[in-house]
Amino acid sequence: xxxxxxxxxxxxxxxxxxxxxxxxxxxxxxxxxxxxxxxxxxxxxxxxxxxxxxxxxxxxxxxxxxxxxxxxxxxxxxxxxxxxxxxxxxxxxxxxxxxxxxxxxxxxxxxxxxxxxxxxxxxxxxxxxxxxxxxxxxxxxxxxxxxxxxxxxxxxxxxxxxxxxxxxxxxxxxxxxxxxxxxxxxxxxxxxxxxxxxxxxxxxxxxxxxxxxxxxxxxxxxxxxxxxxxxxxxxxxxxxxxxxxxxxxxxxxxxxxxxxxxxxx
Amino acid sequence: xxxxxxxxxxxxxxxxxxxxxxxxxxxxxxxxxxxxxxxxxxxxxxxxxxxxxxxxxxxxxxxxxxxxxxxxxxxxxxxxxxxxxxxxxxxxxxxxxxxxxxxxxxxxxxxxxxxxxxxxxxxxxxxxxxxxxxxxxxxxxxxxxxxxxxxxxxxxxxxxxxxxxxxxxxxxxxxxxxxxxxxxxxxxxxxxxxxxxxxxxxxxxxxxxxxxxxxxxxxxxxxxxxxxxxxxxxxxxxxxxxxxxxxxxxxxxxxxxxxxxxxxxxxxxxxxxxxxxxxxxxxxxxxxxxxxxxxxxxxxxxxxx
Numbered sequence: 001x002x003x004x005x006x007x008x009x010x011x012x013x014x015x016x017x018x019x020x021x022x023x024x025x026x027x028x029x030x031x032x033x034x035x036x037x038x039x040x041x042x043x044x045x046x047x048x049x050x051x052x053x054x055x056x057x058x059x060x061x062x063x064x065x066x067x068x069x070x071x072x073x074x075x076x077x078x079x080x081x082x083x084x085x086x087x088x089x090x091x092x093x094x095x096x097x098x099x100x101x102x103x104x105x106x107x108x109x110x111x112x113x114x115x116x117x118x119x120x121x122x123x124x125x126x127x128x129x130x131x132x133x134x135x136x137x138x139x140x141x142x143x144x145x146x147x148x149x150x151x152x153x154x155x156x157x158x159x160x161x162x163x164x165x166x167x168x169x170x171x172x173x174x175x176x177x178x179x180x181x182x183x184x185x186x187x188x189x190x191x192x193x194x195x196x197x198x199x200x201x202x203x204x205x206x207x208x209x210x211x212x213x214x215x216x217x218x219x220x221x222x223x224x225x226x227x228x229x230x231x232x233x234x235x236x237x238x239x240x241x242x243x244x245x246x247x248x249x250x251x252x253x254x255x256x257x258x259x260x261x262x263x264x265x
Numbered sequence: 266x267x268x269x270x271x272x273x274x275x276x277x278x279x280x281x282x283x284x285x286x287x288x289x290x291x292x293x294x295x296x297x298x299x300x301x302x303x304x305x306x307x308x309x310x311x312x313x314x315x316x317x318x319x320x321x322x323x324x325x326x327x328x329x330x331x332x333x334x335x336x337x338x339x340x341x342x343x344x345x346x347x348x349x350x351x352x353x354x355x356x357x358x359x360x361x362x363x364x365x366x367x368x369x370x371x372x373x374x375x376x377x378x379x380x381x382x383x384x385x386x387x388x389x390x391x392x393x394x395x396x397x398x399x400x401x402x403x404x405x406x407x408x409x410x411x412x413x414x415x416x417x418x419x420x421x422x423x424x425x426x427x428x429x430x431x432x433x434x435x436x437x438x439x440x441x442x443x444x445x446x447x448x449x450x451x452x453x454x455x456x457x458x459x460x461x462x463x464x465x466x467x468x469x470x471x472x473x474x475x476x477x478x479x480x481x482x483x484x485x486x487x488x489x490x491x492x493x494x495x496x497x498x499x500x501x502x503x504x505x506x507x508x509x510x511x512x513x514x515x516x517x518x519x520x521x522x523x524x525x526x527x528x529x530x531x532x533x534x535x536x537x538x539x540x541x542x543x544x545x546x547x548x549x550x551x552x553x554x555x556x557x558x559x560x561x562x563x564x565x566x567x568x569x570x
Contacts, residue, residue, distance in 0.1 A: 011369055011372065011373050011377060012373060012377070014369050014370070014373070015369065015370045015373040015374070015388075018366050018367075018369070018370045018449075019370070019388070019391050019392070021366070021446070022391065022392065022394070022395055022446075022449060022450075023391065023394065024406070024410070025395075025402075025403040025404075025406035025407055025410070025446070026394060026395060026398050026403065026406075028406040028409070028410060029398060029399075029402045029403065029406050032406075042409055042412075082296055082297040082300055083297060085292075085293040085294070085296065085297060086293065086294055086297040086298075088293055089289075089290050089293035089294045093286055093289070093290045093293075095287070095290050095294075101294060101298065104298065104301050104302075104305070104306075105301070107305065108301065108305050109500070110499065110503050110553070110554075110557065111305075111503075111550065111553075112503060112504055112506055112507020112508075112526070112549060112550075112553070113504065113507055113508075114507040114508075114509060114525070114526040114529050114530070114546065114549075115309075115312070115507060115529075115546045115547075115549060115550050116305070116308065118312060118529055118533055118542055118543060118546045119308030119309050119311060119312040119546065120304065120308045121533065122308065122311040122312050122314075122315045122539065122543055123304075123307055123308040123311040125315075125539070126311055126314070126315070138304055139304065141300065141304070142300070142301065142304040142305055145297060145300065145301065149297075199396055199397070203396070203399060203400055205400075205401060205510065206507075206508075206509070206510070206526070209530075209534070210533065210534070218399070219399060219401055222399060222401045222402060222405075223401055223510070223515075226401065226405060226515040226516060227515045230402065230405055234399075234402065235402065238398050238399040238402045239398070241397065241398070241399075242394075242397045242398040245397040246390075246394060246397055249390055249397075250387065250390060253383070253386045253387060253390065254383070257382065257383045257386070260382075
């Protein structure tokens with residue numbers, strides 16, 4: 001009996017160790033955003049809030065953050081619109097080229113980033129297009145698209161087509177059916193797809209590096225700085241983004257749990 | 266997660282809709298499909314065209330003429346053979362370690378924590394937490410935590426588990442460590458999706474029929490969660506083969522650990538040897554497609570694609 005109880009502890013213990021392994025570099029990055037370092041941020045030199053208060057004093061950090069936010073926002077909007085349309089078509093309609101469509105959505109996810117980055121760069125180079133914001137956004141939309149389709153598709157599958165039929169029976173025109181019934185029901189899926197897409201775009205380095213020309217994104221600045229030592233201000237930006245995202249996600253989960261409990265009563 | 270979502274069984278359309286809606290389908294599909302054609306398919310074609318070019322007759326640096334010259338392929342497969350072998354070797358190891366770490370973790374979250382939905386969701390959030398913070402900075406964190414004079418290595422030295430003049434950064438072990446770390450969430454999430462749907466009554470049935478825990482796992486749990494294992498290993502293995510951040514000298518690697526991606530980056534962005542970089546990318550893509558095809562066939566789940 002006793003050995004059985006000990007046996008049941010093995011899995012939780014293993015999981016806790018795995019989670020600690022996953023979280024160590026995150027904690028390290030946040031802690032070192034408070035490091036009173038001068039140039040390279042490798043040795044702990046005491047606590048300071050200065051890097052958080054004067055984060056934009058370090059040249060390049062806030063400009064690149066702004067670029068990453070703009071690129072992420074535009075790429076997310078385009079990818080979410082294109083991807084949601086495909087997801088609806090895949091679940092709700094029967095058509096002959098279905099497996100071809102699935103394959104063309106699967107392939108970008110099965111292609112290493114360095115291949116896509118080099119391929120896009122070769123295309124822009126052969127076309128004589130100058131690299132900049134546009135080439136970065138065009139590449140980001142491409143790799144976000146498949147992930148949007150997968151995420152929204154999962155939500156479309158949970159929708160009951162009967163709800164839309166009911167609306168049609170009540171003389172709603174197709175636009176009304178979409179905006180009053182389908183879209184609000186799909187919204188949670190669309191929002192998580194948009195968040196995923198923004199996160200992918202914001203953190204992308206490899207494809208961006210091949211197609212950004214003179215434009216600096218936040219990951220690109222970190223990569224270039226890595227040769228000499230990354231400044232603590234980069235840790236500040238990354239930590240702030242992390243804490244914001246983390247608080248939003250945890251808050252949403254706790255809130256939805258409370259609502260579920262209240263409904264259960 | 267990703268691969269299972271593309272299974273054809275998901276199609277549910279009523280007959281009346283199917284007839285009247287070809288124009289709607291076209292309007293929904295066409296923009297996205299044209300986009301993928303333009304910015305996924307054409308770049309791959311562009312890559313192959315570039316890989317067959319020859320140096321410009323004028324001899325100008327970085328200029329090439331259209332041709333059908335396969336010499337770049339012969340050149341890169343001989344010159345970069347160590348990098349090609351290393352990439353796939355590291356990818357096999359890191360995928361294996363990620364699976365060993367992720368399966369129990371996903372089982373714990375998806376099965377054991379099922380009676381407590383809030384704790385389950387919050388634990389899953391910890392698994393995807395790394396996605397919220399720059400992966401370059403997380404890799405740099407490991408670089409500093411495991412550097413030659415780090416507290417970790419000094420502690421290991423003091424208890425004689427680590428050699429006095431032995432270093433960790435720049436070794437294949439450090440690169441595999443970083444690759445495993447960076448891609449664990451891509452393994453855990455599809456595994457969790459499979460395990461969370463696992464019907465526990467089947468496990469009870471197996472033990473009622475006198476199967477021991479090991480037999481239950483081998484005959485029931487594992488086969489039922491195989492789709493998660495397949496999509497997890499693919500989502501981990503494929504990006505790892507093309508990764509070059511972990512293996513780079515400025516992160517966890519050294520010149521002795523360089524992978525395919527490092528060579529593509531150097532040839533494309535520094536040496537302006539576009540045909541070589543393109544040929545190497547095409548070789549990587551071809552090997553991946555063959556390996557994935559064989560893997561999916563052998564595991565008997567062709568319908569996943």
